[in-house]
Amino acid sequence: MRAHPAARKGESTRAAILDHAVKLASQIGLSGISIGRLAEDLGLSKSGLFAHFQSKEALQVQVLETASERFVSEVVRPALANPRGEPRVRALFERWLDWTKSQKTPGGCLFVAASVELDDQPGPARDKLVQLQRDWLSLMANVVQAGVAEKAFRADTDPEQFAHDLYAIMLGYHHASRLLKDPRADARAHAAFERLLGACRRVRKSA
Amino acid sequence: MRAHPAARKGESTRAAILDHAVKLASQIGLSGISIGRLAEDLGLSKSGLFAHFQSKEALQVQVLETASERFVSEVVRPALANPRGEPRVRALFERWLDWTKSQKTPGGCLFVAASVELDDQPGPARDKLVQLQRDWLSLMANVVQAGVAEKAFRADTDPEQFAHDLYAIMLGYHHASRLLKDPRADARAHAAFERLLGACRRVRKSA
């Protein structure tokens, strides 16, 4: 009677929907994506698309999850393949920069957009985002902490402050490049990064 | 016949509308504010409120202008009253921080929200915002430049980079405090600021 658990033709369309939704959300925001717009773009019916999710809220959460998985595989995992200490931190930063410029999110980093959008809107989407951002920040802090343990960085380095500052650099880059279209945005971000990194190197190049 | 140019009872309601619209926009975004919502909150009719502006787009632009005027009178002008160099830069930063926490914008800095929201949406609102942000950044750069000219800061200080980095600190603060509700957000921002300032002080406290 009960069919074997198989049967997953709709899974591919679900993936296609989420893929496009991530793109769209990066441009017009998480709450900006509408079922109707998504359906039209993908050549589906509103109701057919809606059936894949139970609500728009659930869709938004899944959009965040999809973006997170992609972030892990494109930024985090490759960066962690680098040797501990400065190379790993540098790889994190560079891949993070690339992620922001990725065509997969033509509107810039989805998390940046969602962070501002959801900061005053309680609900499952906000909760999911906060969790993801906390994870990301503590991952960065851990990477820095490992560098300190290896004596690659000064012992008085505050890993959490480092992670916070690195995030701020990213936000500054986003602002300069996406809103202001500043051609020096890249250089600005790198300069800020080098200053941050320089402040916690062990060897003080004294005078 | 033609009444003297006087007659300005509607001017006060217009101000009240914009005042509330700024509050609202800081929480739910510039495009989140709806005519109906504004009218209901203020006890006006949709059409009556709408008549004060020619379009929603015009309303958004005026919201930005209103916020800008307030920013100038609450942050910029008082800060410029401080002596050139470090005190003035420090005042800018502190007042900027206070501005973000102001009850007048319960959703955090309106410009931060609008920056992310409008970065991919061409139109007059975006144009206005870009102009305001450019003005603000160059004002900060000028203040730093004046400090350099006065030998308060190192001669090789890049004023525009400083302004960019200061903005990034602000964005990081916003992220930490508003989204993550991090109680250390304030301390983090101040630590970052001191590091930024320390890097361009003239006297190197060598080893």
Add this chain to the structure above:
DNA sequence: GAATAGAACGAACGATCGTGCTATTTTATG
């Protein structure tokens, strides 16, 4: 191929959006 479960559709719902019109009320001026 018959039976069955999953996927997609079409139509409709109540609500809200921005935006016009036309009255009516309120205000300022003579």
Add this chain to the structure above:
DNA sequence: CATAAAATAGCACGATCGTTCGTTCTATTC
């Protein structure tokens, strides 16, 4: 107080929103 003008209300419009329902089409399994 009368009058002209400005400010606001009332009503309606087309569009779009998220969501539901019942049906149809398309796979999968026997």
